[in-house]
Amino acid sequence: MSNMHRIHWFDEQIRSGRFPNSSWLAREFEISRRQAQRDIEYMAISLRAPLLYLAKYRGYCYEDQTYRLPHLYMTEEEQSVLKYLAHRYRHFNHEQSDVVKRVAHLLERFTAEEQQILSRPLPTFAASPKLLQHFELLSHAITESLKVHMYYRDFSGERQFPWCPLKIISQYNADYVIGYETDPVQQSAIRLEGIVHVRLTDETFECNSDMQLSGWEEPLPVRKPFVAEIRLKEVQQTEQWQGYRIRDKQDQIHFIEFYDTEAFMQHLLISEWEELISPGWLRNKMQSHANVILNRLHNSNHAHVK
Template identity: 70%
Template sequence: MHRIHWFDEQIRSGRFPNSGSLARQFEISRRQAQRDIEYMVNTLRAPLMYAAKYRGYCYEDQTFRLPHLYMTEEEQRVLKYLAHRYRHYDYDQSDAVKRVAHLLERFTMEEHLPDQQQFPVFAAQPRQLQWFELLTHAAADARKTHIYYKDHEGEHQITFCPVKITSQFNADYVVGYETDPLLQTAIRLESIVQLKALDEHFECSQDAWISSWEDALPVRKPFTAQIRFHEAQQSEQWQGYRIREQQGQICWIEFYDADVFLQHLYASEWEELISPGWLRRKLMKRTEEIAQRLSIQHQAEKE
């Protein structure tokens, strides 16, 4: 928006700015500058007109004024969540990513990022944003919560004392305990089905809180799954995972947590898991176990 305001001032001063002058002023690419100009036309409804004689833009309607800009509460919550995710990112280009987290936390765009810099994309699901916000407030107020969640062991309903929210391997967790502060556990936010903050408060001495979750996360390179789909993918992500390369219907997809990635394989449509072999064997073993349990259940029902 700082660039757009500068562009607007240049027009009103009769200097006929263009994408080149905008790019030079802010040390960005002409492609990025042209996107700013397109944003003014398509989103801000600016009546821009290109004057070939002066090789720059002017306003066709001189009464036009840029709209007052503000950020809604929902947008603030999304940025707060993304700042949290970027702050806990410890993989490729982590220093640059954490600078982005700092910028998001300040809700400003005073610094400009080069176009060639690629940052991870995190899916901000509405329900997960809601859990993140509720648990953040509950931890800050030391309020107990009632959590209903599902994991590989089944369904659980517990009264939980949330202490902090953290991230590991591109996944969010709430760390806390049920009754004993030393018997801590972590619940993945994606696994939460229902969540309610209770009126009851809890006490937790930070001196007694000894947790491996406090340690720095290890830097870890992602695994790569080679998957053939029924048709070519039209985006750079599949189920929130980065597609590193694509050749026709075959994609090379990066992931960190094998168990979580398997859950997406269970629920999604695909033709063939080409590699790695260890992931294919793990998937086969899991499906055989499920089939065996269903067979035992069916046999019991017949008897």
């Protein structure tokens, strides 16, 4: 159920003079006390509700009786998309990062403040239903300190393992969840795009995340993108080539921006293109990678002949 349903119920209890508190809210909607308290904090901070806690009645009232909740009716899907976009904009660390992060702040607060007009459009992020679902499940697991069972696929293949998620971060246009399997000291980050399936369990874990996550909190440097000069079969009619921004184009030659070298190389391996013109270091890496694959195929064929 949407937190706005809970907030409207809480608002009705206040207006009826019942002095509700977080325990009431948690009991009514079968949620944790911590989640209920976050709803109340959301009312006070984001919706600017003039909440006043009266110890005498062990509950809340409004200091200003003229206050009215803003009309914020959104579906669960709309809230999930906004939450995800706020997360991505908040961790955006490339050009115009300061402005983009201010937009993230506006999304999080759901205010009607007029957004600053940008000289360039905001960055776009792919928000597939599968990725949003994993983001929501992991966010819930982090909030409630729940272990999850992870089905994960990367270059080494597909595997399953238990996971204690601690935090979701974004680095250079990719989402990662930080966590550990058994030892809190042995933390690692796995990419959300590599998750095939995630299942919540009833088992909880304990971890002092403020201390354990200190190594992941260092601010990332603001980076400008690499630019690859590639000749494509056809002139692209949009400003993107399968998700990668096209900075410029001259007939079939396209200047394509990218941040994650390994991810872009994987993209080149499965995409159609005519010629990789520059940069030279990327050509060399692709050549080296291709040689490794050819050697493996050669060794495999040689073994079959024997």
